[in-house]
Amino acid sequence: MSPGKTGNVEAIANKLREYCVKGDFTDAQKAMYADDVVSTEPEEMKGFSKETKGKKAVADKMDKWLSSVDKVHRVDVSEPQIAGNAFSFVLQMDLTMKGQERMSMPEICVYTVKDGKVVSEQFFW
Template sequence: MNTSKIAARLAELCRQGQFETAQKELYANDAISIEPHATPAFEKETHGLDAIIKKGHKFESMVEQMHSFTVSEPLVAGNSFAVIMGMDVTMKGHDRMNMSELCVYEVNKEGKIVSERFLM
């Protein structure tokens, strides 16, 4: 699968809320996930597909209610692509908030996502 097809598939699965399916289908086993900075909830870097999936479960456990979730059309350049993900969410113990992040992905020669980076 080329980068454009991977980008389209990731956007499609994320729009359906199928994040773990996207990770298992599209990510390399040694993928890395990079946050803007470390927080009490998450390290700055998460290494390996299993750890990335666990990170997703942890985030989901922190959500009280997801009011809406959007994913832009991907912008592809070479072996990288980016989407904007937007959330209207209430996190447990917090007020409702809108979050928007630029998500940048890198794809290897085998057609697997090897890195994701979230920028806010």
């Protein structure tokens, strides 16, 4: 892969990290995700599919998840690790979900980039 392409992925990774540090997940998706993005969770959860396809469906999934959050106390995001057209970081959230106790929610987030946009996201927790 040419240095320009790797640099582009690095810039995208750093920009997405900036959004996540601020907890601005919705605007990150609007600005950085491809129309045909695919989002994959480690398993199907109540009310959430294992795999979600398309920018609108992924945005709807985010809205649904955000509506289940009572309060975000803190968000920490590691520096991105970049390999070719992919990158990852550790996202650590301290939050309170509606009707639940405060919790720590760590996950590894892996993203793939194509033509300057995120085309896939996969979460491991």
